[in-house]
Amino acid sequence: xxxxxxxxxxxxxxxxxxxxxxxxxxxxxxxxxxxxxxxxxxxxxxxxxxxxxxxxxxxxxxxxxxxxxxxxxxxxxxxxxxxxxxxxxxxxxxxxxxxxxxxxxxxxxxxxxxxxxxxxxxxxxxxxxxxxxxxxxxxxxxxxxxxxxxxxxxxxxxxxxxxxxxxxxxxxxxxxxxxxxxxxxxxxxxxxxxxxxxxxxxxxxxxxxxxxxxxxxxxxxxxxxxxxxxxxxxxxxxxxxxxxxxxxxxxxxxxxxxxxxxxxxxxxxxxxxxxxxxxxxxxxxxxxxxxxxxxxxxxxxxxxxxxxxxxxxxxxxxxxxxxxxxxxxxx
Amino acid sequence: xxxxxxxxxxxxxxxxxxxxxxxxxxxxxxxxxxxxxxxxxxxxxxxxxxxxxxxxxxxxxxxxxxxxxxxxxxxxxxxxxxxxxxxxxxxxxxxxxxxxxxxxxxxxxxxxxxxxxxxxxxxxxxxxxxxxxxxxxxxxxxxxxxxxxxxxxxxxxxxxxxxxxxxxxxxxxxxxxxxxxxxxxxxxxxxxxxxxxxxxxxxxxxxxxxxxxxxxxxxxxxxxxxxxxxxxxxxxxxxxxxxxxxxxxxxxxxxxxxxxxxxxxxxxxxxxxx
Numbered sequence: 001x002x003x004x005x006x007x008x009x010x011x012x013x014x015x016x017x018x019x020x021x022x023x024x025x026x027x028x029x030x031x032x033x034x035x036x037x038x039x040x041x042x043x044x045x046x047x048x049x050x051x052x053x054x055x056x057x058x059x060x061x062x063x064x065x066x067x068x069x070x071x072x073x074x075x076x077x078x079x080x081x082x083x084x085x086x087x088x089x090x091x092x093x094x095x096x097x098x099x100x101x102x103x104x105x106x107x108x109x110x111x112x113x114x115x116x117x118x119x120x121x122x123x124x125x126x127x128x129x130x131x132x133x134x135x136x137x138x139x140x141x142x143x144x145x146x147x148x149x150x151x152x153x154x155x156x157x158x159x160x161x162x163x164x165x166x167x168x169x170x171x172x173x174x175x176x177x178x179x180x181x182x183x184x185x186x187x188x189x190x191x192x193x194x195x196x197x198x199x200x201x202x203x204x205x206x207x208x209x210x211x212x213x214x215x216x217x218x219x220x221x222x223x224x225x226x227x228x229x230x231x232x233x234x235x236x237x238x239x240x241x242x243x244x245x246x247x248x249x250x251x252x253x254x255x256x257x258x259x260x261x262x263x264x265x266x267x268x269x270x271x272x273x274x275x276x277x278x279x280x281x282x283x284x285x286x287x288x289x290x291x292x293x294x295x296x297x298x299x300x301x302x303x304x305x306x307x308x309x310x311x312x313x314x315x316x317x318x319x320x321x322x323x324x325x326x327x328x329x330x331x
Numbered sequence: 332x333x334x335x336x337x338x339x340x341x342x343x344x345x346x347x348x349x350x351x352x353x354x355x356x357x358x359x360x361x362x363x364x365x366x367x368x369x370x371x372x373x374x375x376x377x378x379x380x381x382x383x384x385x386x387x388x389x390x391x392x393x394x395x396x397x398x399x400x401x402x403x404x405x406x407x408x409x410x411x412x413x414x415x416x417x418x419x420x421x422x423x424x425x426x427x428x429x430x431x432x433x434x435x436x437x438x439x440x441x442x443x444x445x446x447x448x449x450x451x452x453x454x455x456x457x458x459x460x461x462x463x464x465x466x467x468x469x470x471x472x473x474x475x476x477x478x479x480x481x482x483x484x485x486x487x488x489x490x491x492x493x494x495x496x497x498x499x500x501x502x503x504x505x506x507x508x509x510x511x512x513x514x515x516x517x518x519x520x521x522x523x524x525x526x527x528x529x530x531x532x533x534x535x536x537x538x539x540x541x542x543x544x545x546x547x548x549x550x551x552x553x554x555x556x557x558x559x560x561x562x563x564x565x566x567x568x569x570x571x572x573x574x575x576x577x578x579x580x581x582x583x584x585x586x587x588x589x590x591x592x593x594x595x596x597x598x599x600x601x602x603x604x605x
Contacts, residue, residue, distance in 0.1 A: 188430060188431065188433065188434050188437045188438075188450075188453075189434075189437070191423065191427050191430060191431045191434070192431055192434045194420065194422065194423055194427075195420045195423065195431045198420045198421065198422060198423070199418055199420065201382070201402075201418075202414070202418045202420075203431075204401075204402045204403045204406070205380060205382075205402060205403075205406055205411075205412060206403075206406055206411075206431065206432050206434070206435075206489075207403050207404075207406030207407040207432075207434075207435045207493075208403055208406075208431075208434050208435060209401075209403045209435075210403070
């Protein structure tokens with residue numbers, strides 16, 4: 001074993017250690033930064049979820065935030081004084097994910113025959129319909145006033161009250177979601193989705209029921225969105241239709257496009273950039289949207305494939321680490 | 332198992348693409364469907380595969396009527412195909428292009444009712460198939476990065492990997508050069524098996540004549556003639572359909588001679604070489 005291998009292994013260890021230390025240090029930052037970190041993690045979860053539909057299956061869904069709303073309102077209705085139902089957080093987390101999946105299938109059925117632009121328009125409308133329905137269902141949701149005073153969440157006896165608590169929860173959930181999606185991507189299901197993205201007719205000609213395939217993508221992605229919504233509700237302890245506008249759907253789609261479609265590492269990078277950017281631009285409040293727009297256009301013009309190259313994905317990183325560790329001679 | 336077309340017609344609006352066509356294909360042979368452009372060859376393939384609906388008549392695989400089934404069910408029953416223009420999954424590797432064919436045999440079998448294959452079994456089959464089609468060296472290359480000839484072969488491999496009893500090949504030699512076409516013909520001839528019917532739609536007559544057990548000639552959506560290559564080659568109606576009547580042929584020859592005499596017509600005029 002040569003010296004260079006040891007150096008490279010140490011380098012790798014150092015990079016990994018640095019990542020862990022940075023992630024572990026976040027809770028010690030001032031509360032504002034922890035909130036930003038929470039926000040980044042929420043958007044990573046949402047974008048990785050939406051990426052199943054947009055990135056892998058190739059179906060542009062512009063109404064994704066509706067599933068997030070379904071999850072958030074699941075918590076608001078099942079863990080608050082609204083109907084005096086107080087289910088534990090973990091139970092609502094699963095209910096929210098299931099409700100999201102059901103909503104995903106309900107959306108999926110009518111839109112399955114549509115492709116491209118038409119699909120985008122119908123999903124966009126779906127997102128708006130959910131928001132407007134919530135806005136008008138006064139008896140159920142208090143309409144525009146929203147539902148306040150949601151239960152303080154706790155998980156296995158540990159309280160979830162401060163941004164730091166949610167940081168850890170979200171971090172664990174992000175890792176679980178990313179690992180799950182990565183596993184799916186590598187499974188034959190992920191391959192079938194990618195094939196679907198390339199040529200739907202040929203996929204059918206191979207004996208694959210594309211309806212099932214698309215519904216699975218919609219349901220799984222919506223379940224992740226629903227789970228994210230439950231956490232959002234528990235964190236804010238207040239929900240109103242305001243939080244689920246088209247802009248939010250757009251932001252999640254932009255995270256995927258800016259980061260790198262179909263690439264988990266890209267999606268993470270996209271979430272970091274698009275959540276931090278508006279925060280940095282606080283000082284120029286009135287030009288914020290303008291600068292935001294210029295940055296987006298610049299990225300799309302200069303790197304149309306996204307900030308992160310498709311080659312630099314989770315599989316690539318894992319392979320790199322594995323070969324360096326198990327058979328360094330090959331690297 | 333046999334595939335049979337019974338009085339099948341296909342209308343596109345007022346255009347009659349196929350009129351009362353009855354054909355039967357048994358396993359164990361290679362069949363070719365030929366005919367001038369617009370004769371309805373590809374329409375037949377697309378109807379069998381379920382891409383086009385049938386206006387009237389029935390297509391049967393064994394005892395099952397195919398023409399009311401969705402396309403993916405037809406494929407699951409054992410009809411696989413290639414396409415006139417290459418339609419591979421360019422962004423996926425060569426191996427993945429084959430692997431994805433086994434999705435109906437994966438963990439989703441509770442929906443498809445198919446026989447389940449483990450991942451190891453699936454990969455074994457795919458690797459064996461790659462070896463058979465001389466693609467093992469490019470297993471991990473993106474399909475879109477392969478040279479054209481090998482992409483054609485990969486599409487062929489994808490049609491055969493699931494051991495479908497009925498394989499439809501829509502112009503496998505299109506775009507191939509002379510040597511590649513010969514190799515392709517030899518490869519298809521080598522794929523003939525007792526439990527498989529290969530149905531070929533092809534313009535390259537050398538290939539059709541050399542590997543077919545039976546040739547069906549279509550003209551304006553009707554069966555003009557059907558039989559062994561020798562029979563079809565000597566059939567007068569076939570020659571007329573392809574080359575026109577003898578008088579027309581003489582006219583064309585005279586025209587070409589006069590042009591050549593003027594020096595205005597080069598042998599390759601109008602052909603763009605890339």
